[in-house]
Amino acid sequence: MPINLKPRLRSFLLSHEGVLALLLVAEIAVFSVIGRNFLTTKNAFEIVRLGTEIGLLALALTPVIVTGGIDLSVGSLMGLSAVLFGKLWRDAHFPIALAGAATLGVGTVAGLLNATLITRLRIPPLIVTLGSFSLFRGLAEGITAGTDNFTKFPDSFLFLGQEYLFGVVPAQLPIFAAVAVAFGLLLHRTGLGRGLYAIGFSSEGARHAGIPVERRLTLVYLLSGVVASVAAVLYVSHNGQAKADAGTGYELRAITAVVLGGTSIFGGRGAIHGTLIGLFAIVVLQQGLLLSDGPAELAGILVGILLILAIAVNQLITKLASRRGPKGGAT
Structure with a gap:
């Protein structure tokens, strides 16, 4: 094992994900010095909390983008799901668990709608x-008339998005970790996942x-x-409210995390681990600038620069791989 460790480590460090991981380490080092x-x-877990909702979207978008597709509707679907969840709980008097299950049903139908139009x-x-x-955004605004805001959710539900397990671990972390493991196994450990790459x-x-x-x-x-x-649902629990603008812009941030993590937009x-590194590179940058009293606009500028560089690197890797392919086949 020790003999094989060095080549694997070297291979990782020279990969897109490895370079991004080094960038993440550099961010942590810099903000450890200049940030309060x-x-x-506490801040490490706060970073996890801040990245949960966008991270979930990024995890789900990774296999979509691996197939050469895209899903721009996830942020708007968050808004629609949030207001339906709030309306079912407040106006239809659904128990929280039943409202949550119905909300997942809405997501299922929305996903099938997209899939049917694309595949059929x-x-x-x-x-x-x-x-x-x-x-989806129009439906969310129609349900709320653009102004209705669902609030006053029970404390037992708000615990999921605002409190900590054992006083330290964000309550939503187990859900995020379970989804990350599930997508990692799906994409990297199954024949189905290999089919998605194909x-x-x-x-x-x-x-x-x-x-x-x-x-597929x-x-x-x-x-x-x-x-x-x-x-x-986690967004509502985290923010304590459900409005039609929930998830606005989240689709672009999630796609940024996926592409920054090395997934080819084509x-x-x-890889799931690349998406996670890309996600935390973005969230650490945003939180670090906040604690360093840096201008909020700077985070967007730097993330944009990182994304452009990531796409350029992806293109370069693709060209190099295509050049090496024929040579490898000829030998």
């Missing part, structure tokens, strides 16, 4: 999810190889919808 109380257990009608994912992006590399080639492309795509968009609803390449 940055290097504390062969409409490009960008067009489909851009349409559902507007549809679809992203070449959907026609995947069909010729016997992979049920439509069913249906699954990833279905999961995207369900996880967006889970994120909505499909065929990506």
Whole structure:
């Protein structure tokens, strides 16, 4: 084992994820010096809490983008799910658990809607999810008349998003960790996951190889919808309110985390651990600037620069791989 450890470590450090991990370490080192109380257990868990909802979306979007697709509707679906959850609880007097289950049902239906239009009608994912992006947000605003705000949720529910287990661990962390492990196993430890990479590399080639492309795509968009609803429930618990603007802009932040983490926007390449590193590179940057009294606008500028660099690096890696491919095959 010790003999094989060095080559693996070297390979990781030279990979996109490895470079990003070093950047994350550098961020932590800098903000530990210039930020107030940055290097504390409390702040570390606060960073996890701040990244939970966007992180859930990013985890679900990773397999979607690996297939060469996109889902721009997840942020709007969060808004729709949040207000439906609030309305079912306050106006229909559903118990919290039943309102949560119904909200997951909404996410399932929304995911199936996107999947059906993409797989059955062969409409490009960008067009489909851009349409559902507007549809879901419009429905959320219609339900609330643009102003209604659901509040006064029970303390037992708010505990999930605002309190700590054992006085230290954010209560939503086990949910986030479970979803991360589930997507990691799905994408990296199953034949289904390998099929998703094949679809992203070449959907026609995947069909010729016997992979049920439509069913696989249906699954990833279905999961995207369900996880967006889970994120909505956690969002409501975290913020103590459910409004139509819940999740606004979250889809772009989640996609940024995925692409920054090394997943190719063109499909065929990506990893859950890369998405997690990309997510925390963004959240650490934002929290570090906050504790350092840096301007909030600077975080957006720096994240934008990181994203452009990440896409450029991805393109470079793709070109290098394509050049090496024929040589490897010839020898």
